[in-house]
Amino acid sequence: LDNKPSVGKGKAEKVVTTTCTYCGVGCQFDLNVKDGKILRVTSNPNAPVNGMRLCVKGRYGYQFVHHPQRLTRPLVRQYLLEGKPRPAGADRGPWVEVDWDTALNLTAQKLDDARLQFGADSVGILASAKCTNEENYLMNKLARQVIGTNNIDHCARLCHSSTVAGLALAYGSGAMSNTMKDVAEQSQALFVIGSNTTEQHPVFGTMLRQAVLRRGVKLIVADPRRIDLCEFATLHLQQRPGTDIALLNGLMYIILEKGWADEAFIAERTENFDAFRENLKDYPPEKVAEITGVPVEQLYAAAEIMGTHKPMAVIWAMGITQHIVGVQNVLSLANLQMLLGNMGIPGGGVNPLRGQNNVQGACDMGGLPDVYPGYQKVTLDEARQRFEQAWGASLSPNLGMTVTEMIPAACEGKIKAMLIMGENPVMSDPDSNHVRHCLERLDFMALIEIFPSETSVYADVLLPAVTFAEKDGTFTNTERRIQRVRQAIDPIGEARPDWIILSGLAKRILQRGNRKIDASAPFAGWEYTSPAQIMDEVAAVTPIYAGVDYERLDRGESLQWPVRGKDHPGTPILHVGQFTRGRGKFHPTVHVPPADQPDGQFPMILTTGRVLYHWHGGEMTRRAETLMAIYDRPLVEISPEDAEALGVNGNRRLRLTSRRGSIEAEAWVTDRVPPGLLHANFHFPESPTNELTIAALDPISKIPDFKVTAVRVELV
Numbered sequence: 001l002d003n004k005p006s007v008g009k010g011k012a013e014k015v016v017t018t019t020c021t022y023c024g025v026g027c028q029f030d031l032n033v034k035d036g037k038i039l040r041v042t043s044n045p046n047a048p049v050n051g052m053r054l055c056v057k058g059r060y061g062y063q064f065v066h067h068p069q070r071l072t073r074p075l076v077r078q079y080l081l082e083g084k085p086r087p088a089g090a091d092r093g094p095w096v097e098v099d100w101d102t103a104l105n106l107t108a109q110k111l112d113d114a115r116l117q118f119g120a121d122s123v124g125i126l127a128s129a130k131c132t133n134e135e136n137y138l139m140n141k142l143a144r145q146v147i148g149t150n151n152i153d154h155c156a157r158l159c160h161s162s163t164v165a166g167l168a169l170a171y172g173s174g175a176m177s178n179t180m181k182d183v184a185e186q187s188q189a190l191f192v193i194g195s196n197t198t199e200q201h202p203v204f205g206t207m208l209r210q211a212v213l214r215r216g217v218k219l220i221v222a223d224p225r226r227i228d229l230c231e232f233a234t235l236h237l238q239q240r241p242g243t244d245i246a247l248l249n250g251l252m253y254i255i256l257e258k259g260w261a262d263e264a265f266i267a268e269r270t271e272n273f274d275a276f277r278e279n280l281k282d283y284p285p286e287k288v289a290e291i292t293g294v295p296v297e298q299l300y301a302a303a304e305i306m307g308t309h310k311p312m313a314v315i316w317a318m319g320i321t322q323h324i325v326g327v328q329n330v331l332s333l334a335n336l337q338m339l340l341g342n343m344g345i346p347g348g349g350v351n352p353l354r355g356q357n358n359v360q361g362a363c364d365m366g367g368l369p370d371v372y373p374g375y376q377k378v379t380l381d382e383a384r385q386r387f388e389q390a391w392g393a394s395l396s397p398n399l400g401m402t403v404t405e406m407i408p409a410a411c412e413g414k415i416k417a418m419l420i421m422g423e424n425p426v427m428s429d430p431d432s433n434h435v436r437h438c439l440e441r442l443d444f445m446a447l448i449e450i451f452p453s454e455t456s457v458y459a460d461v462l463l464p465a466v467t468f469a470e471k472d473g474t475f476t477n478t479e480r481r482i483q484r485v486r487q488a489i490d491p492i493g494e495a496r497p498d499w500i501i502l503s504g505l506a507k508r509i510l511q512r513g514n515r516k517i518d519a520s521a522p523f524a525g526w527e528y529t530s531p532a533q534i535m536d537e538v539a540a541v542t543p544i545y546a547g548v549d550y551e552r553l554d555r556g557e558s559l560q561w562p563v564r565g566k567d568h569p570g571t572p573i574l575h576v577g578q579f580t581r582g583r584g585k586f587h588p589t590v591h592v593p594p595a596d597q598p599d600g601q602f603p604m605i606l607t608t609g610r611v612l613y614h615w616h617g618g619e620m621t622r623r624a625e626t627l628m629a630i631y632d633r634p635l636v637e638i639s640p641e642d643a644e645a646l647g648v649n650g651n652r653r654l655r656l657t658s659r660r661g662s663i664e665a666e667a668w669v670t671d672r673v674p675p676g677l678l679h680a681n682f683h684f685p686e687s688p689t690n691e692l693t694i695a696a697l698d699p700i701s702k703i704p705d706f707k708v709t710a711v712r713v714e715l716v
């Protein structure tokens with residue numbers, strides 16, 4: 001690696017401490033800069049979460065910043081400049097480079113025209129888990145105050161919306177309850193279900209490994225795949241995909257049967273226990289073994305570890321959430337931790353690992369269709385009036401659409417225009433054939449991006465944004481920790497920070513005079529001069545961020561929300577003494593088979609996910625040469641038994657076909673997957689895995705089922 005020119009040699013002219021742009025662990029590190037370029041990333045011993053640790057993406061993934069494909073000037077389709085109607089079909093015509101005024105004026109005009117002609121709810125807005133808190137706050141304000149719609153969402157819908165909904169129902173707060181440090185250092189047992197932690201949250205994965213190897217913590221992994229965590233687990237429960245509720249109910253059946261439940265905790269701090277206990281009678285171990293494929297003896301062994309090792313922390317990710325029963329899965333885990341009395345104590349808790357660096361913050365800032373910043377509900381008169389007074393505008397009382405509703409609504413002609421910041425639905429949303437078909441039908445789309453993405457094919461205006469290295473702001477990590485992002489280099493070309501782009505756009509829309517704003521309201525205006533100023537506004541309208549400001553963060557305070565005031569130290573552990581909603585509520589949950597069932601035509605199950613070296617749609621990591629040197633093509637995991645039956649011998653190309661589409665990719669023959677199961681990542685556009693997946697949604701959270709797709713596999 002030392003010979004790689006992009007891992008720069010020589011002495012840095014300056015070193016800037018900032019926060020990683022990839023996963024929700026929120027590692028901090030130093031960007032070493034020379035001649036306006038990032039030379040390398042080095043560890044910073046004062047980083048509150050990771051200390052000197054970094055994973056390969058944090059260490060080398062920055063290389064995309066200087067990639068020649070960066071968007072450096074605004075682009076507009078020629079037909080718009082000529083004032084002609086949009087060409088019919090998928091091809092929207094040639095791009096023309098323009099100045100910022102032209103691009104922003106056109107975007108403002110088209111969004112405002114859609115609002116006037118078809119109503120504010122004809123506009124759909126996607127915020128971004130990759131952008132800062134300040135930028136997501138402004139996107140939420142733009143949707144609600146400037147456009148007048150609650151149609152705002154982002155990719156949290158696709159990863160942890162079921163966590164947020166489930167935990168809010170059970171406990172009153174949808175966030176991770178504990179810190180990574182107390183989980184790693186004070187637990188006696190760890191239950192990791194549906195989280196490939198060593199690949200997806202690698203630095204936390206190293207902390208879990210140390211907990212097991214140094215402190216002898218018991219680790220139970222529940223996962224249909226033999227992921228790397230299994231190498232040091234006490235027990236691996238290899239349940240069939242889509243059977244988590246049965247598995248968890250079976251474990252809780254045994255915990256009750258053996259008298260391992262924490263009766264005092266249940267009596268003092270919870271409600272609805274009797275209905276929950278009654279429901280468990282349907283899940284005796286023998287029946288659960290039949291549904292899940294986990295042997296009865298393993299169920300008893302796991303329940304015994306859970307019942308006799310306190311505190312136990314539960315950790316999960318998309319293996320739990322991305323199902324049509326995502327909310328019910330999460331409620332089952334919430335039940336488990338109440339049953340064992342593991343809430344409100346260090347080393348325990350519910351610990352959903354958020355995927356993107358700022359998916360927690362994007363939710364906190366109101367990048368969701370049902371809540372303003374700080375989870376204040378748009379349907380509650382009191383909350384709505386508070387924001388109407390703050391922003392000086394009348395706000396919509398209607399629930400907005402989720403991203404999984406907006407895109408089909410574009411097909412139906414209900415969504416006419418979209419403004420998208422840093423999201424790539426063509427790569428990330430299920431059933432991408434259908435997504436493309438819907439985006440084609442939009443009258444107008446403006447995309448704020450750092451690279452031309454797969455979604456930009458359907459855009460009319462492309463606004464070049466800067467990367468994390470070129471701007472200031474804050475990210476909030478998976479454990480609710482608010483951390484600074486600091487500008488290390490000048491913007492590349494004419495690219496601008498998203499907060500400047502959004503301010504310019506909002507001002508232009510408001511200047512058209514079609515939206516009534518009371519300019520005397522305290523936060524009616526859009527004259528922002530810095531992200532610090534935006535954070536002050538966030539703090540004023542968001543009780544859980546009330547005590548957050550840049551002075552405290554730059555002094556080195558490490559704050560986890562809720563931060564109730566300037567003297568409040570933040571809240572490392574939630575639900576201490578009592579739950580956010582008062583008593584925790586047990587919910588009976590029922591096993592429901594997945595939507596996409598295998599049959600004679602599609603006999604295998606495909607589950608999708610990510611790999612250590614890449615990130616989501618891959619826009620950034622596919623442009624980091626060190627990461628590409630390690631993992632440069634899409635691979636599909638297939639078991640040795642299935643590979644032999646197919647005649648796969650070494651590296652062979654496979655064709656995977658579902659009821660919705662077909663892709664080709666290379667086989668990786670491995671016993672990480674059992675016979676009958678395949679695993680594919682969605683990082684590479686040449687094998688767009690989401691062509692295969694189904695847009696079947698959880699009825700409460702509207703999260704799609706990415707984890708169970710019926711497919712057939714053939715040799716190409």
Ligand code: SF4
Nearest residue numbers: 020022023027055058
């Ligand atoms: Fe970045 Fe996550 Fe790796 Fe830390 S663990 S360096 S936050 S990708």
